[in-house]
Amino acid sequence: MPITGMSTLLTQLAETNAPAVAWLRAALDGTGFESEIGVRTTFAQAARKFGEAIVASAPPGLTATDVARWVILLEAFARRPTDEHAGLALRLFHGGELGEQVSMLRLLPHLPEPARFVDLAREATRTNVVPVFEALACASDYPARWLPDDALRQLVLKAIFLDVSVAQIRGLAPRVDAELARMLEDYAAERRAAGRVVPGDVAWTLALMEKRP
Amino acid sequence: MKLFDPHIHMTSRTTDDYQAMAAAGIAAIVEPAFWLGQPRTHVGSFEDYFGSLLGWERFRAQQFGIRHLSTIGLNPKEANNPALAEGVLALLPLHLEKPGVVAVGEIGFDDQTEAETRVFVAQLELARAHELPILVHTPHRDKKRGTLYTLELLRRHNFPMELALIDHNNEETLPHVLEAGAWAGHSIYPNTKMDEGRMVALVQKYGTARILVNSAADWGVSDPLKVPKTAAAMAAAGISEDAIVQVCWNNPVEFFAQSGRLDLATVATRAVVDQRELWEGNSVLRGQAPVIED
Ligand SMILES: [Zn+2]
Numbered sequence: 001m002p003i004t005g006m007s008t009l010l011t012q013l014a015e016t017n018a019p020a021v022a023w024l025r026a027a028l029d030g031t032g033f034e035s036e037i038g039v040r041t042t043f044a045q046a047a048r049k050f051g052e053a054i055v056a057s058a059p060p061g062l063t064a065t066d067v068a069r070w071v072i073l074l075e076a077f078a079r080r081p082t083d084e085h086a087g088l089a090l091r092l093f094h095g096g097e098l099g100e101q102v103s104m105l106r107l108l109p110h111l112p113e114p115a116r117f118v119d120l121a122r123e124a125t126r127t128n129v130v131p132v133f134e135a136l137a138c139a140s141d142y143p144a145r146w147l148p149d150d151a152l153r154q155l156v157l158k159a160i161f162l163d164v165s166v167a168q169i170r171g172l173a174p175r176v177d178a179e180l181a182r183m184l185e186d187y188a189a190e191r192r193a194a195g196r197v198v199p200g201d202v203a204w205t206l207a208l209m210e211k212r213p
Numbered sequence: 214m215k216l217f218d219p220h221i222h223m224t225s226r227t228t229d230d231y232q233a234m235a236a237a238g239i240a241a242i243v244e245p246a247f248w249l250g251q252p253r254t255h256v257g258s259f260e261d262y263f264g265s266l267l268g269w270e271r272f273r274a275q276q277f278g279i280r281h282l283s284t285i286g287l288n289p290k291e292a293n294n295p296a297l298a299e300g301v302l303a304l305l306p307l308h309l310e311k312p313g314v315v316a317v318g319e320i321g322f323d324d325q326t327e328a329e330t331r332v333f334v335a336q337l338e339l340a341r342a343h344e345l346p347i348l349v350h351t352p353h354r355d356k357k358r359g360t361l362y363t364l365e366l367l368r369r370h371n372f373p374m375e376l377a378l379i380d381h382n383n384e385e386t387l388p389h390v391l392e393a394g395a396w397a398g399h400s401i402y403p404n405t406k407m408d409e410g411r412m413v414a415l416v417q418k419y420g421t422a423r424i425l426v427n428s429a430a431d432w433g434v435s436d437p438l439k440v441p442k443t444a445a446a447m448a449a450a451g452i453s454e455d456a457i458v459q460v461c462w463n464n465p466v467e468f469f470a471q472s473g474r475l476d477l478a479t480v481a482t483r484a485v486v487d488q489r490e491l492w493e494g495n496s497v498l499r500g501q502a503p504v505i506e507d
Contacts, residue, residue, distance in 0.1 A: 040307055047312045048474060095260070097267035097311045129272040 020049040105135035109142040125155045144171030166201040219465035220427035231277040237441035241280040245319040256300030284318035292332035309343040315469040318348025346376040360386040400429035401439035409446035421459040
């Protein structure tokens with residue numbers, strides 16, 4: 001999906017919630033938004049203003065709040081040198097409550113030059129908070145497209161540990177490699193040695209590799 | 214019966230506690246920001262603490278079907294470190310805007326020093342600016358004087374009494390709080406503060422309007438099941454079910470709903486159901502059917 005212009009996004013949002021869009025426009029125009037704390041505050045407030053409604057014309061799975069936060073990020077990026085964008089996104093993620101972290105991860109594939117945000121995504125591969133993990137692992141093809149091999153292998157193992165179905169990691173099949181297969185087989189051996197059930201997703205993921213040409 | 218614990222410090226409790234609380238009927242809790250038993254010396258420690266209340270702890274509660282809300286503020290004990298207090302006060306405007314925050318708290322008095330007064334008044338103004346109610350801790354030492362002083366400050370600063378929940382009341386302080394028009398919380402503790410039997414007597418004497426009970430459970434000797442135990446004690450003493458629901462569910466919901474950030478329809482449903490909605494909202498289809506409890 002190409003990067004949608006900000007005005008198009010705002011028009012889409014206004015169709016469902018005009019007062020919230022008026023609030024957002026005023027916030028982005030205000031002097032408070034000049035500072036990073038202002039950006040963080042607006043990013044946090046968006047949830048109360050926009051809610052969880054799905055925006056029909058937005059990429060699948062994005063709520064009105066996610067779209068508003070997308071607009072906020074693009075505006076904050078536009079006012080800063082490019083080499084500060086990834087740092088800003090990471091600080092917003094670190095300082096965010098659960099919902100802000102989920103939004104940020106859902107938005108990663110839609111931000112300009114998504115590869116810049118790999119450090120942020122790597123952090124989310126380590127989280128134990130299932131909704132946050134799912135927002136990275138299952139909401140888009142970001143992991144399969146942008147995560148380096150080692151981080152993607154950790155993501156797959158973590159999904160199995162958190163009982164998040166590996167089938168939801170989009171585009172995974174071509175990226176399953178011999179090292180991931182070894183890790184999965186070691187994990188299966190560890191479970192068998194402990195007399196425990198091997199999760200079905202281990203065999204399912206190994207089968208992805210065998211099916212490859 | 215669905216129960217609400219409007220004051221409990223879950224960061225200090227185990228998952229065994231969450232499990233027992235859910236089994237005893239606790240469906241929603243408010244976790245006020247407080248001190249950690251040992252003073253913090255870095256402003257950043259507060260930022261991470263607020264973050265953990267609004268992130269990790271909310272998720273932990275959700276796993277047990279318990280809706281977790283927070284109050285954010287600078288507690289009176291640590292208000293006495295001036296350099297720290299200034300930095301923490303500067304953090305509050307951002308954190309008071311975070312989803313899941315339903316009041317400024319817990320604020321109030323410990324030693325009743327000038328520094329505590331300054332920080333308390335500053336947070337009254339923050340509550341006003343962010344349109345939030347306040348959760349007020351009353352001191353354990355020189356309690357009655359501290360409670361009266363708190364009410365006096367609220368009056369002096371024209372803070373609306375109906376937006377104030379004054380906590381840790383006893384027989385001596387409760388009539389003053391009710392008379393002032395504020396809400397009155399009671400922390401039911403194993404040894405100190407208030408116990409179930411005395412609480413029953415207070416409800417019999419004063420009725421149920423603006424009266425709340427909580428466990429205030431933390432890292433000290435305390436019991437996260439004190440709300441269900443008090444509800445049971447009230448039932449055993451012949452207090453009507455309506456009255457118990459009023460004290461143990463309706464009053465906390467009504468008080469915190471004044472924040473405008475508590476969706477009454479949502480709070481009435483269990484957090485587990487909400488998690489399923491989150492999956493649907495994500496368009497995420499899990500391999501297995503979500504757990505939905507009745
Ligand atoms: Zn407390």
